[in-house]
Amino acid sequence: MIFEWSEQKRLTVLKARNLDFLKARYLFDGRRLHTVPSPRGEEERWVSVGEIDGQFVAVVWTRRDDAIRIITMRRARDEEERKYRALYD
Secondary structure (H helix, E strand, C coil), X not given: CEEECCHHHHHHHHHHHCCCHHHXXXXXXXXXXXXXXXXXXXXXXEEEEEEECCEEEEXXXXXXXXXXXXXXXXXXXHHHHHHHHHHHC
16 A cells, blocks of 8 residues: 655654654554544545554545545544444444
């Protein structure tokens, strides 16, 4: 799988949230995810919630040609984590 992102955005998120887009790729390795649409204008976007290194995170992403473009990454909201746990616990 091919991943891409804005390096400037990656560094901003890393500094502000201590979350690295490099690890966001792990969500797409076949592990369980809770994914919902997150429309933004004409672009089809998704929010995927899963666990990385014992922490629930949410990754906003879209498909661009053959790549998954990571838009942002944050700690999952309580409600997002509850929905995930309802599906998989």
